[in-house]
Amino acid sequence: xxxxEEDPQALSIQEGENATMNCSYKTSINNLQWYRxxxxxxxxxxxxxxxxxxxxxxxxxxxxxxxxxKSSSLLITASxxxxxxxxxxxxxxxGYSTLTFGKGTMLLVSP
Amino acid sequence: EAGVxxxxxxxxxxxxxxxxxxCSPISGHTSxxxxxxALGLGLQFLLWYDEGEERNRGNFPPRFxxxxxxxxxxxxxxxxxxxxxxxxxxxxxxxxxGTGRQPQHFGDGTRLSIL
Numbered sequence: 001x002x003x004x005e006e007d008p009q010a011l012s013i014q015e016g017e018n019a020t021m022n023c024s025y026k027t028s029i030n031n032l033q034w035y036r037x038x039x040x041x042x043x044x045x046x047x048x049x050x051x052x053x054x055x056x057x058x059x060x061x062x063x064x065x066x067x068x069x070k071s072s073s074l075l076i077t078a079s080x081x082x083x084x085x086x087x088x089x090x091x092x093x094x095g096y097s098t099l100t101f102g103k104g105t106m107l108l109v110s111p
Numbered sequence: 112e113a114g115v116x117x118x119x120x121x122x123x124x125x126x127x128x129x130x131x132x133x134c135s136p137i138s139g140h141t142s143x144x145x146x147x148x149a150l151g152l153g154l155q156f157l158l159w160y161d162e163g164e165e166r167n168r169g170n171f172p173p174r175f176x177x178x179x180x181x182x183x184x185x186x187x188x189x190x191x192x193x194x195x196x197x198x199x200x201x202x203x204x205x206x207x208x209g210t211g212r213q214p215q216h217f218g219d220g221t222r223l224s225i226l
Contacts, residue, residue, distance in 0.1 A: 042217030103153035
C-alpha cells in the first residue's frame with residue numbers, strides 16, 4: 001500500500017509550544033497534502049507540497065518534504081487551543097488516480 | 112461560496128436495510144469523492160465520480176455503489192447494511208479531472224449507525 005503513516009499517533013502540548021507531526025510513505029509521489037479534522041467534522045485542506053519542493057510555509061504552518069527518505073513533516077508554531085484536531089497527510093502517488101490518507105495524528109493543545 | 116454539503120447528518124438503520132447518502136459539491140467542481148471513516152481506520156477511499164462517470168473505486172464490496180447526476184451532485188448507496196458499515200461517510204469535491212494534484216474540499220459527513 002502507498003498509504004502514508006503519521007507519527008506520532010497522538011501528541012499533547014501546551015499553548016505556545018510547537019507541534020511537529022511526521023508522515024512517511026512508500027511510493028513515488030506527485031505531491032503530498034496535509035489536512036486537519038476537527039472532532040466530528042469534515043477535513044480541511046491545509047497545504048500542498050509538490051515533489052520538487054522541499055519546504056513550504058502558510059501562516060504558522062511549515063511543511064517539509066524529503067523525497068529521498070519518503071517523508072514529510074508538519075510543524076505548527078506557537079500552538080493555540082484551537083489547533084486541537086486530527087491531522088492527516090495524503091499522498092498523490094504516481095500511478096494512482098486518487099489521494100491516499102494516513103490514519104492521522106491527534107493533537108491536543110491545552111490552555 | 113457554499114461548501115460541500117451532505118445529507119442527512121445522521122442516519123440510523125438496521126442490518127439488511129439500504130441507505131442513501133447525498134452530496135452537493137462546491138459550484139464548479141466536477142469531481143466527487145466518497146470516503147468511509149470508521150473508528151481507528153482512518154479514511155478509506157470508496158468511490159470517485161467525474162463528469163457523471165465512475166472513475167475509480169476502492170476495495171469495497173459491490174453493495175457500495177453510487178452515481179453522479181448532471182448537476183454534479185452525487186449519492187452513495189449501501190445495500191444489505193452490516194454492523195461494520197457504521198462509520199462517518201465523507202464526501203469531497205475538487206476541480207477538474209480529480210487527480211490528486213488538486214486539493215479536495217470536504218463536507219461534514221453523514222454519520223451512519225447500524226443497529
